[in-house]
Amino acid sequence: MIDGATALRKAIRDVFEPLGIVQRCPAHKQRNVLEHLPENVRPRVRRVLRAAWEMNDAAITERRLRVLAGSLEREHPGAASSLLEGLVETLTLQRLGVRGALYRTLRSTTAMENLNGGIGRFTRNVENWRGGAMLLRWVGARIVRASVGFRRVRGHADMPRLNAALDRAIKHNTLDRQQKAA
Secondary structure (H helix, E strand, O other), X not given: OEXXXXXXXXXXXXXXXXXXXXXXXXXXXXXXXXHOOOOOOHHHHHHHHHHHHOOOOHHHHHHHHHHHHHHHHOOOHXXXXXXXXXXXXXXXXXXXXXXXXXXXXXXXXXXXHHHHHHHHHHHOOOOOOOOHHHHXXXXXXXXXXXXXXXXXXXXXXXXXHHHHHHHHHHHHOHHHHHHHXX
């Protein structure tokens, strides 16, 4: 799960290939698309985006989003381009068959952003870092402290199905082929 940073995607592919399956955050994608639109167009586009990403069928979702991009192309080419860039990666969980609460939990980068923000607040007053080991100790201490507030993943009962879908995708390289075809 990434926010769309190309460096993150490249790092995942470089380090974990062929195991590096990427899910882009639809909320970040939506925000990026809407930034290219005038205020009066945003509510309609927001509704279409949300409805598409709530569907269970990745192929239908992709078609709807491509139709939306086509309708935006003439008047708002920046929004259309933003929508199409990395579009297939916003559908990874749908292609894997993840549904319900687990889908809503995993499609967002919110949990990671909250943890990263907590680490930033915890370490912001340190002025004299004494090497990487000190940094790792502080980050580790913040994670341990934050773990007290961690809750069970919503939809965790579906994790075995997700694991099986990931195993199938990795074994057959199906997601990678779908992403390259797009």
